Amino acid sequence: MTHQEWIAQCIELALENAADGQAPFAALVVQDDNLVATGVNDVKATQDVAGHAEIRALQAAARCMGTRRLAGCVLYTSCEPCPMCLGAIYWSGITHVYYGLSVTEQAAFDDLPALQYAELCRAAHKRRVQLVQATPDNVDPRRPFQAH
């Protein structure tokens, strides 16, 4: 199938998900032009903020393939991934992602992904979420790594 045909399949799944009362997002993991797994956004149903379609597709593909390493697979998604999903894509080893709607285009409906990408371009101290290192004086946070 062409990239556009896989994306069309994502959009159909996203439409079905929306008809089921969920957010309108869907994703597919494909290997060698074969469908490995699908995922749809289930944030509303599960109250899990990580329940994005891309995350669910990566989880299903990992279960199906018996490995979290999905290098060589391709991710298709109805919308350009948000920063959280992009991070998960990096962890998976997937290097090729195709999407239907860009984050910029999606902003007409939901501007949070675009705002998150803009936020990441700001200096850390100017971001809305403050990351503060708070290392205890007598506890080395490297210990869990050294014990691993």
Ligand SMILES: [Zn+2]
């Ligand atoms: Zn996401």
